Amino acid sequence: MNNQNTRVVLGRRPVGEATPDCFSIETEELQPLTEGMVRVAVEYISVDAGTRTMLKGEGFHNQVGLGDTILASGVGRVIESTVADFKPGQAVRGGLCAQTIATVPANMLEPIDDSTAPLSAYMGILNGSTGITAWIGMHHIAKPQAGEIFVVSAAAGAVGSIVGQIAKLAGARVIGIAGGKAKTDYLLNDLGFEAAIDYKNEDVSARLRELAPDGINVFFDNVGGPILDAVLDNLALRARVVICGAVSQYDDMDNITGPSMYLRLAERQSTMEGFAYFHFPESFAQAEAELAQWLADGSVVLPESILDGIERYPEALQFMFNGGNIGKLLVKAG
Amino acid sequence: MNNQNTRVVLGRRPVGEATPDCFSIETEELQPLTEGMVRVAVEYISVDAGTRTMLKGEGFHNQVGLGDTILASGVGRVIESTVADFKPGQAVRGGLCAQTIATVPANMLEPIDDSTAPLSAYMGILNGSTGITAWIGMHHIAKPQAGEIFVVSAAAGAVGSIVGQIAKLAGARVIGIAGGKAKTDYLLNDLGFEAAIDYKNEDVSARLRELAPDGINVFFDNVGGPILDAVLDNLALRARVVICGAVSQYDDMDNITGPSMYLRLAERQSTMEGFAYFHFPESFAQAEAELAQWLADGSVVLPESILDGIERYPEALQFMFNGGNIGKLLVKAG
Incomplete structure (x- = not known):
């Protein structure tokens, strides 16, 4: 098993455009899991325009500290767990951040069913x-x-x-x-x-x-x-x-x-x-069911633009702001 | 009977603030009334913030041409008429413009009842x-x-x-x-x-x-x-x-x-x-009735700031934009 996590870290707060030199790629040794934690091999990381506002250091959004891993949604599979509800192999999504191996509290994860839609759809049309x-x-x-x-x-x-x-x-x-x-x-x-x-x-x-x-x-x-x-x-x-x-x-x-x-x-x-x-949590289930149905019957399509490799996340973010992508932009982490 | 009309004319289009030097005061001889026209002795002229946007020479609002009388709402009394519905003495309101004697088509006038509220209220709370x-x-x-x-x-x-x-x-x-x-x-x-x-x-x-x-x-x-x-x-x-x-x-x-x-x-x-x-003409009657009732029973008050004399209209407009007045700003024309 891979014992290292590779993560995208905020090196300095961007002034104006969030260029790749604001970020660095770091690796760290994985530590033993503590009680209540789950370890996830990240498959896809969502690249979102809203991320830019989290790099500012103030405001109502979640904020990324200097030296911290960039906040991002992701999907992946459990590889190690201290919690009965999340067994290895379970597909999950959540705030996995821009990294290859996420170690997160179980209550931050949502199990997903990849038999109804591909994993990447949970970062796209079902996100x-x-x-x-x-x-x-x-x-x-x-x-x-x-x-x-x-x-x-x-x-x-x-x-x-x-x-x-x-x-x-x-x-x-x-x-x-x-x-x-x-x-x-x-x-x-x-x-x-x-x-x-x-x-x-x-x-x-x-x-x-x-x-x-x-x-x-x-x-x-x-x-x-x-x-x-x-x-x-x-x-x-x-x-x-x-x-x-x-x-x-x-x-x-x-x-x-x-x-x-x-x-x-x-x-x-x-x-x-x-x-x-x-602000509309009561509608999430209906929205997801209807979108999954539309995706399955072809009423709605959503192309994906996928950049391969965690080290390309900074480039992906810049690509999005320069308006390069069509459809949903993802980084394939693992 | 006074045979002259004194009017406020747009001399040049204001750039920035609409200062009094943009306007001039002119007098003109009254001409014989033609068919369908009514002559009104203006009592009060409404001074409105929206007037500034009519001096620009473009846009969706009514616009005032150079040399034309400034558009404004007013109240007054009919002094001469070619139309049976508007007898001398009748109180009216309408787009009487910034002048002392308005000669306007009858269909631009609305008869008002000054037994329920004072004339000036029709330029204020009932305007x-x-x-x-x-x-x-x-x-x-x-x-x-x-x-x-x-x-x-x-x-x-x-x-x-x-x-x-x-x-x-x-x-x-x-x-x-x-x-x-x-x-x-x-x-x-x-x-x-x-x-x-x-x-x-x-x-x-x-x-x-x-x-x-x-x-x-x-x-x-x-x-x-x-x-x-x-x-x-x-x-x-x-x-x-x-x-x-x-x-x-x-x-x-x-x-x-x-x-x-x-x-x-x-x-x-x-x-x-x-x-x-x-955009809500269907509500005018209800609004006017309710406001007149509130005014009569004291639930709502609206103080008036009145400048006396048509020649003070340009000063009144500037006064409004400099935030000088409390309540409804009027010019007493006659």
Whole structure:
């Protein structure tokens, strides 16, 4: 048995972009397990935009200390246990962090059933910050209706891809905003969105006016910044704006640019509503069951971008913020 | 009979603050009335923050052309008429503009009953952009509940004064934000608010944390800018933010500062909802009846600040933006 854990450690707090030199890769000898602890061989680590906000050293999110392992969700299998409920071989997920072998209290782990969906799906479509977030945002907040013009930003990302597909299932007309031709092609050809806007090469506001001359009914925002302003400027009367995230702003949370077009909310009699999936624990089971069903019957797809090797985690995080990936970004740890 | 109209004209478009030198006072001879027109001796002209946005020359609001009379609501009495429905002596209100004698199409006028409330009240508590706006924002959007912590900005202004009093009637605990001791004294002593914050001399965020350590449930915002951010940073879970206006931003509508704290909406599972009173025409009659009743029985008061003389309209507009007035600001035209 491997007696070493390889982990990704915060070396210095990033100023602006979280570049790979902010992190270091360290190995440590495994210690004997103490009572109540479980040891997990990590298979996949989730790479999430929200991680950036945990590197700041302050705020409401969990924070990563200097020299500590980067907080991250992961899936893996139990290899050693002091607890009867978690036998070796059991598939689990939880806050396993960016490392190859996680030693964690049993109460931080959730057993998962990898006969209904592959392990990696539990970090993607069945994950809290991905598919569950999309489902909860759509079910509780956005509530898309047939025929509505529905716009989603970061549409080729892990949340955006699923959000747009759920809107399509509800009969809405879906416009996705993403960066680059590979992504807009993916939205049109693989996900079947009605239209796609390449914000890196097109004027978002002008394209929205052209695609939705009567205005946008629902906007599901993952990015903030100028894209949020462009959509606010094109809202229909009584529109709903859902604030899920603001990936454009996470590099500098001390200097967030607020939406200068927010007064359109008054002019267009519209709402802006934020949410975080963890405020809806009563819906997790329903969300997971419905998403697993959609995944199984092909109603919803979620491609994975997988970088192989724990040492590539810093690169993966940068890749995400540079908008490189389509679908769910994972690091394969073991 | 006076054969001259004295009017306030836009001389140049303001850049930044709308100073009195942007306006000129002109007189003109009255022309014979043409068919369908009514002539009104204007008594009171409403001075409204929204007027600033009409001087820009673009946008969704009505716009004032160079050399044109400033758009404004007013009340007065018919002095000459070509229309049977409007006899001389009839009290009316409408878009009479900043002038002493308005010559307008009959279909732009609404007859009012000055036996139930004084004429000036129809520009204050019974006015669309004042009392009716407050009532509609509270009834349809804010919906304050007993025991909730309710914050209102520009709390000593015409809308804010009424908003806070309606919140009190609903049993909410009302905190008003206003500038200067005269206004905070007014909120505490005359309106009976539970607390008042002087944003010119106090740290709004620190005071909110002190007054509402468990967070703010409802915020009714008339000002935008740093005050909006301070309240967003102190929201309770599942809070409601109502966007009525943004008087801090109207001097430079091309460079509005959006709320940089808007991501608190997601973290605190909260909504931000805008409204404009004219989207609720079906509620005007109920609003007016209820407000007139509250005014008559003393449940709600609205002090008036009146500047005497049409030539003082430009000064009144500047006075409003410098935050000088308590309650409803009017110019007495005749």
